[in-house]
Amino acid sequence: MKALDWQNFFAERRASHGKVVFSVAELANAAQMTLHALNTELGRLVQRGLIARYAHGQYGPVQGVGSEDLVSQIDPGAYITGFSALFRHQLVMQAPTEVTCFAARRHNRKTDRLTPAGKLRFVRVPSAIYAKPGQRVLVSGEQALCDFAWLNLRDGIELQSLVTFRNLDSLSRRRLKQILRRYPLKVQDAVERITGVASNAPLSA
Amino acid sequence: MDVFLYADKLQADSPTRLHQKLVQMQIPAETIMRRLKDLQDNQQYHATAIQKVIDEQMETTVGHQMNAGGGGKTVLDSVLSVLTRICPP
Numbered sequence: 001m002k003a004l005d006w007q008n009f010f011a012e013r014r015a016s017h018g019k020v021v022f023s024v025a026e027l028a029n030a031a032q033m034t035l036h037a038l039n040t041e042l043g044r045l046v047q048r049g050l051i052a053r054y055a056h057g058q059y060g061p062v063q064g065v066g067s068e069d070l071v072s073q074i075d076p077g078a079y080i081t082g083f084s085a086l087f088r089h090q091l092v093m094q095a096p097t098e099v100t101c102f103a104a105r106r107h108n109r110k111t112d113r114l115t116p117a118g119k120l121r122f123v124r125v126p127s128a129i130y131a132k133p134g135q136r137v138l139v140s141g142e143q144a145l146c147d148f149a150w151l152n153l154r155d156g157i158e159l160q161s162l163v164t165f166r167n168l169d170s171l172s173r174r175r176l177k178q179i180l181r182r183y184p185l186k187v188q189d190a191v192e193r194i195t196g197v198a199s200n201a202p203l204s205a
Numbered sequence: 206m207d208v209f210l211y212a213d214k215l216q217a218d219s220p221t222r223l224h225q226k227l228v229q230m231q232i233p234a235e236t237i238m239r240r241l242k243d244l245q246d247n248q249q250y251h252a253t254a255i256q257k258v259i260d261e262q263m264e265t266t267v268g269h270q271m272n273a274g275g276g277g278k279t280v281l282d283s284v285l286s287v288l289t290r291i292c293p294p
Contacts, residue, residue: 083261094262119265152257161254162261 001031001041003050010061021060021073052116062116067099068137070117078103078122079132082151083163085144091171093164102147104130123151128182142176145195149187159190168195206258209280212287220291237292244285252277 001009009030013019022030028038042059045051052062055074071078082100086092098112098119107113107122129150133139139147145168149159159165176195180188216222227237244251256277259268271280 096261097264097268098261155253155257156250157254157257161251162257 001033003045003048006045006051007061014061014064020065020069021054021058023073024057024059027059054115054117055113065117067117067120070115071099071101071120072137074113074120075101075103075105075107075122077105077132079137079139081139081144081147083148085139086141086148086163088138089141089144089167091141091145091165091167093166094162100147100151102130104132125150131179131182140175142171142179145171145176146179146183146187146191149190149194150183153184153186153190159194165194171195206255206262206280208284208287212283215287215291223291241285241288241292244281244288248278248281248285252281255280 010020013022024035024038024042027042028035031038031041033041042051042053046053046059049062051059052065053059054065054070058070058073060069067084068080071080078101080088080099081102083092083096084099087094087096098121101120101122102125103122104124104127106124111122113120113122129147131139131143133143152159152162173195176191180191183191227234254277259271259277259280263271
């Protein structure tokens with residue numbers, strides 16, 4: 001396939017399926033080429049800056065690929081949470097330089113991945129904390145706050161030492177109370193101090 | 206972190222201006238002293254927190270430079286030195 005054909009292929013798949021990152025096997029199938037021939041062609045296209053390599057065996061267009069697209073491709077069970085999700089929900093003043101992802105499995109001892117779409121940090125979390133939000137990759141603001149608290153209190157750091165919160169009154173108190181119940185007591189206490197929501201209060205309150 | 210990054214902007218009259226600003230903001234001297242004491246008494250904690258900010262909030266190049274210069278501990282030492290200079294008891 002010519003470079004223009006690849007660009008058309010990416011544009012068409014984005015428009016029809018919303019898919020932007022592809023495995024080598026998917027690309028070989030689309031181009032009707034052998035894996036070996038495709039790998040050679042991909043090497044050339046990446047070198048010319050026409051296609052980007054986002055992870056091992058994962059390729060896509062140079063522009064328009066976000067961390068959400070990539071996280072689900074690298075690990076379908078991972079989701080974006082913590083500081084990154086708080087920032088996207090406009091709940092903190094500071095901007096993160098890495099994307100925090102919670103996963104249910106280890107990432108081959110390599111937790112930090114530098115990609116053209118940014119630095120991804122995969123954290124394997126206990127099953128009690130792990131909660132993928134359905135088909136979505138970005139968690140709600142309430143879950144992001146609880147995960148952020150869990151992650152930093154685990155390292156012994158109070159949340160207010162790291163960020164300045166804002167718009168916390170936009171969080172659903174009911175959802176926050178429900179989510180908080182599966183976190184350790186110190187996380188519940190920290191989130192309650194910040195939001196004024198008590199996790200042991202009745203849901204109707 | 207801001208104190209560290211912008212310490213070179215401080216002027217000779219900064220202690221006086223800071224004092225006026227704190228009075229305007231109605232922040233009592235006891236609060237300032239308590240926070241300064243906390244910074245001095247819990248240096249390990251604050252150095253770790255600053256290190257986390259460097260790792261998660263600073264651009265990669267800047268973060269690398271700060272880490273090469275000593276990371277969170279060095280930033281804290283520098284900030285404590287600046288604060289004790291401009292916030293005299």
